[in-house]
Amino acid sequence: MSLVALRSRIKPTDYIVKTSEFNDIMEAVRHNIGVTLKDLESQNNKRNDYFLYKLRGIYQKVNYKEILFFETSLSDSKKIILHSKNKIVPITGSLKKIESYHKKSFFRCHHSFLVNLDNVYAFNRQQLQIYFDTSCKFSCPVSVRKARELTKILKSKTP
Structure with a gap:
């Protein structure tokens, strides 16, 4: 028709x-x-439910719900490390670019870390650490300057 x-x-x-x-x-x-x-x-x-990345010439995707955080690689300035619930993958890219595309879901908690706010389990303000599970196996640091902003965002997300 x-x-x-x-x-x-x-x-x-x-x-x-x-x-x-x-x-x-x-x-x-x-x-x-x-x-x-x-x-x-x-x-x-x-x-847009999937984050697409290229690894060894092959395009792969991971569901945004599975992504915990991204961090910059210490060994290579052009690489970032994707931390998901199931895997840790080094990929080419920049936190700034990912942050610009996904401002609603991701938060720059530190110069070297971009976290998925939907997967934050707990935030310890004294230790300046974000935890992504009950066992505190997965965590990342929060800068002093971003702690207050993160607290406000997390409070607004709780029902």
């Missing part, structure tokens, strides 16, 4: 019954635009 509509240059407004009142037509148009925007947003969210 849509291919036929494109070929014959039929516009979506051609399908709205125009015998109605002007306000009814406008309401129908607003409703259709709203439905379309919701569909586009859900498709966008499905595509």
